[in-house]
């Protein structure tokens with residue numbers, strides 16, 4: 001999958017900009033606050049997903065303007081496509097190849113990209129919630145069934161927690177817990193099966209990528225926190241039985257604390273660099289390399305499932321990396337189109353191919 005060009009009007013600090021991209025690496029460089037991330041954000045929105053900065057649509061409109069327009073020309077394996085998104089104060093118009101879509105979610109599956117931005121360092125640095133979100137977002141995009149399992153799991157979990165709170169006032173409801181426990185274990189097993197499969201593949205891909213970044217000097221390993229207790233070959237039924245047992249074991253405590261203490265909503269991804277926790281012991285550069293390896297690993301899985309190689313959008317990935325690691329990012333990700341932003345013009349000089357764009361005040365100069 002490659003972007004031919006992106007045209008941006010009144011989007012954040014950009015009034016009118018057209019970027020004609022190289023099929024390989026595109027370096028977008030310039031001083032702070034010039035609009036580099038804004039360009040990546042505009043490309044990202046064509047995946048049909050929300051802004052990776054958590055921005056609302058109204059925030060895209062350039063201050064003082066009443067609309068913003070972005071247009072993407074891109075190619076997938078079969079043909080050239082064009083998509084346009086127009087944001088106005090209250091609504092959004094999205095089209096693909098001239099056909100109006102009902103919402104930007106309908107773009108999902110047309111244009112694939114993965115984004116690495118400094119917010120994704122939370123994957124390594126923060127608590128388990130950030131890693132579960134990464135996993136759930138990736139799986140929901142690839143497998144609509146997973147989104148259904150997860151939504152059903154969350155719904156039953158919410159009802160069970162509400163019941164646990166009510167038990168104090170209405171102890172006669174205690175027996176109702178049996179039915180919730182059973183449903184919870186059923187959906188939990190469906191979620192866990194998919195997460196285990198995903199992490200198994202992600203682990204292999206990101207391990208290879210990390211070896212490349214570190215010139216085979218370091219290694220990473222990635223596990224689902226349940227992978228120690230659950231055999232890789234367990235059937236969904238085995239996992240259901242195991243989960244149900246755990247929920248029942250925890251019930252006494254759950255009643256006291258009025259919340260469900262076990263299940264996929266508490267699970268985590270363990271990430272190790274050279275066999276020790278990346279979160280506790282990783283250096284800044286190691287943590288950044290690791291988050292990048294996970295993101296590129298995610299991209300490999302999309303490629304495997306859809307047959308399309310996602311465009312890699314790498315925002316501010318170079319800082320904290322030494323020259324060798326920067327060289328990997330600039331010159332060794334050759335099997336896909338890359339857009340990367342940086343501040344230091346000297347990094348651009350080390351680019352062996354591709355194109356570079358200097359950005360100032362929302363314009364290419």
Ligand code: ATP
Pocket residue numbers: 011012013014030031032033034035036037038039059060061062063316341343
């Ligand atoms: P850095 O190197 O610091 O990451 P950057 O070049 O990536 O900088 P961007 O995040 O793209 O910078 O933002 C550029 C500018 O866009 C910021 O100064 C920001 O204030 C401005 N900006 C953001 N939203 C809007 C908007 N809706 N209207 C006008 N300007 C905006």
Ligand code: MG
Pocket residue numbers: 036037038315316341
């Ligand atoms: Mg930026």
